[in-house]
Amino acid sequence: MNKVKLKKAVFTNFDRFEEKEFEIEFGEKITTLVGTNGSGKSSLLEALSISIAFFNLFTIEGEKQTIINHLNIKKSTNSNFEKVNLIFEVLDLKKDVDLNNDFNKHLIESKEIHLYINANSSSFLSLNKIIFFTKDSNIIDYEINHSVHDVLKDPDKTKEMNNREIYLQKKIQDLDINIKNNNNQIRSAILNIQQRNQLKSRNTELQTEKNAYINESKGIKLLKNSIYFENKPTTILRTDLEKFIQSLNIPKIIYIHQNDTLDGKIISLKSKLLESRNSKGSIKENSPFIKYTSELANFLKMDIETEGDKENFILLLDNLNLNQLSVGTYIALSFYALSFNYDENSIIVWDEPENSLHPTRRIKMLELMKQNPRKFIIATHSTEFAPVFDKNCNVYKMFSKFEYGFDKPKCKLQNAKNLLDAFDLTYSLGYEPSKLLFTANCIIWVEGPSDLIYLKFWINKYKEIHNIELIEGFDYTFMFSSGSLISHFDLEPNVDSTNEINNLVNILHITPGSIFIVDTDIDENQAVDFEKALEKNDNDNIFALLKERIKNIYKACEKVNKEGNECSKLIYTYGREIENYITPKSFKEILKYMFNIDKKSINEFKAIDNVNVGRWESFENSINKTIIESENKLIYLKDNIKQMKYLNKLSEKVPFANIYKRYYEENPKDFSFEKCLTDQGVFIKKIVEFIQNIKDKYCQ
Numbered sequence: 001m002n003k004v005k006l007k008k009a010v011f012t013n014f015d016r017f018e019e020k021e022f023e024i025e026f027g028e029k030i031t032t033l034v035g036t037n038g039s040g041k042s043s044l045l046e047a048l049s050i051s052i053a054f055f056n057l058f059t060i061e062g063e064k065q066t067i068i069n070h071l072n073i074k075k076s077t078n079s080n081f082e083k084v085n086l087i088f089e090v091l092d093l094k095k096d097v098d099l100n101n102d103f104n105k106h107l108i109e110s111k112e113i114h115l116y117i118n119a120n121s122s123s124f125l126s127l128n129k130i131i132f133f134t135k136d137s138n139i140i141d142y143e144i145n146h147s148v149h150d151v152l153k154d155p156d157k158t159k160e161m162n163n164r165e166i167y168l169q170k171k172i173q174d175l176d177i178n179i180k181n182n183n184n185q186i187r188s189a190i191l192n193i194q195q196r197n198q199l200k201s202r203n204t205e206l207q208t209e210k211n212a213y214i215n216e217s218k219g220i221k222l223l224k225n226s227i228y229f230e231n232k233p234t235t236i237l238r239t240d241l242e243k244f245i246q247s248l249n250i251p252k253i254i255y256i257h258q259n260d261t262l263d264g265k266i267i268s269l270k271s272k273l274l275e276s277r278n279s280k281g282s283i284k285e286n287s288p289f290i291k292y293t294s295e296l297a298n299f300l301k302m303d304i305e306t307e308g309d310k311e312n313f314i315l316l317l318d319n320l321n322l323n324q325l326s327v328g329t330y331i332a333l334s335f336y337a338l339s340f341n342y343d344e345n346s347i348i349v350w351d352e353p354e355n356s357l358h359p360t361r362r363i364k365m366l367e368l369m370k371q372n373p374r375k376f377i378i379a380t381h382s383t384e385f386a387p388v389f390d391k392n393c394n395v396y397k398m399f400s401k402f403e404y405g406f407d408k409p410k411c412k413l414q415n416a417k418n419l420l421d422a423f424d425l426t427y428s429l430g431y432e433p434s435k436l437l438f439t440a441n442c443i444i445w446v447e448g449p450s451d452l453i454y455l456k457f458w459i460n461k462y463k464e465i466h467n468i469e470l471i472e473g474f475d476y477t478f479m480f481s482s483g484s485l486i487s488h489f490d491l492e493p494n495v496d497s498t499n500e501i502n503n504l505v506n507i508l509h510i511t512p513g514s515i516f517i518v519d520t521d522i523d524e525n526q527a528v529d530f531e532k533a534l535e536k537n538d539n540d541n542i543f544a545l546l547k548e549r550i551k552n553i554y555k556a557c558e559k560v561n562k563e564g565n566e567c568s569k570l571i572y573t574y575g576r577e578i579e580n581y582i583t584p585k586s587f588k589e590i591l592k593y594m595f596n597i598d599k600k601s602i603n604e605f606k607a608i609d610n611v612n613v614g615r616w617e618s619f620e621n622s623i624n625k626t627i628i629e630s631e632n633k634l635i636y637l638k639d640n641i642k643q644m645k646y647l648n649k650l651s652e653k654v655p656f657a658n659i660y661k662r663y664y665e666e667n668p669k670d671f672s673f674e675k676c677l678t679d680q681g682v683f684i685k686k687i688v689e690f691i692q693n694i695k696d697k698y699c700q
Contacts, residue, residue: 003248004088004113006347006375009048013082016040016400018410024048025415026377027394029370033379033413034386034425035398040411041379042258042351044398047079048377049349051086053253054117054125059245060144060238061126064119071255083128086115088248102236103244106132106140113248127245142232168217175210179203251347251375256338258352266322269337273306274313292340299336300329331361335368344373354382381429388422397425420560420567423512427697440477442513442694444687450653451517451578452478457661458684461671468688476691481516512567513694515687516557518550519577527616546572566697569690574679579619579653581683582660584612586676590656593663615678619653 010023033041116129132140276289305316362384400409533541557568613622673681
């Protein structure tokens, strides 16, 4: 029965890792380290394997190379660390636990046990601390003194004690010889009864002397083989501590190299089946051969047959050869071949299980891992083995960076727990949404079609002027939020699998980079208060005047960005709506173009001088008031039916936006942000910089 379950590992002063101390928490089924080459994942995988396997081979101390050889790690990485704390959860224990050992008593009372391994020497590991965390919040700790007793710290006393032990062994041997000689004489017919009794009496004296020497020798051995605790006035025999560690039944580590192929595992399985089939008594009910084939048949839900000898041994599944199996069956067979020979209380450590596997096979392999009773710790480049949202799995992103003064990059790991972490993880492997799904890395959410027309034009102009390479459809795209519909959007990074009903659409399910362009819809009555709040950068008063939906999106963006992600942004318009960015001068240019007014006739178009959509005015109302409803109708257009039609549509936003765009495309020299936008293009700069930041952060 398992007494403990591996919960965490905490490393201190791990070479190449940036943080002095970091921890990794193990998933119930799978723990995945995801990263590119050089990210430190193989080093950490090896260190975890060595740390846990230490207790498979040793209990108190042992050589690191012995563990590496045991795990068959052919090419050891830079996995040097100063110490590691392995944290185990104490499981429900049977009542028949041996309570003669004090450690077992502590274990029964505890919810956690911490085992500290010291690795100051890169070649030697030793257990140096045990801590019990009891269910009633007490802490019982033992610091192991590997220098043994104080008397052994003194070289002279140690030498004297060793010499004394040699002397005692010699005396015991001499006494044994004397006693043996006396016994031979006692059995001799030459001696009389009195002489025999004298020898028996002498043997009793010699035996008493021998027993004294034996007891003294035992005392020296006990002194040398006892474990002393620096913080406790107690000692424990080394053998008792070893028995306790062994009784914990710490999982066995099985290390699988990145070059170990699944085909190789199937070959090994076939060899095992052939060997067991050819052994004596293989057809008996409890034979290894019957056991293996029965387990395999039950696992695959197929009939198993074997044919041929060593040279042409064939394994048939439902009368099919291996090359006739479906992908799913072949992977299932491979997985069985991988794990069938290992105890269920094992942790399979696998470096790059994706090697030689098509993505569909990787997905099947992951499902088999999750169904298997054994635990898995994986290092991978593949997202198929990184189930971020599976509650039984724990995924870590590994990454590295070069720092000045260091020959090698400093490594770091980050637990991936939510949607943003999942995107970050895929980006770190070079998987961008634009490359995988033909979607953009950033979405610009706009309220309506006129917003889209202006923003696309202005962003393209900004890219052109500043020679910025951003591709619409890859680096960014546009989507409509349609004003009030934005209230149904959410930016929650944490996925709550227990919440089956959620009325909000989570934008992070689409892409992590989102920028929201919203109209303030501030009217002239609110303008004074709003401008004062803007001058003071008073967010409370700013959002008190804005609609509730805008406030909610702002809060959602702030929440997502709180931990330094900076992946969502809200921009409210400089004025009432997007059209309020158009300067009076620009309006006049568009109107002249719209009605084909020449210089000679411009004086007759009196209303054009009054065109000015103020910062907080409605576009429609302003146009209607200044031109369409003006008493000074455009005399020049009165007989031109086509141009009168334009006039009547002047206040419609989309036609006007299209004419605006067409004019400046035909007359590019007339456009500049300083002349044509009331904020000189500041908000366009913010949008472009945000898109660039998303690209730089996630997609390089």
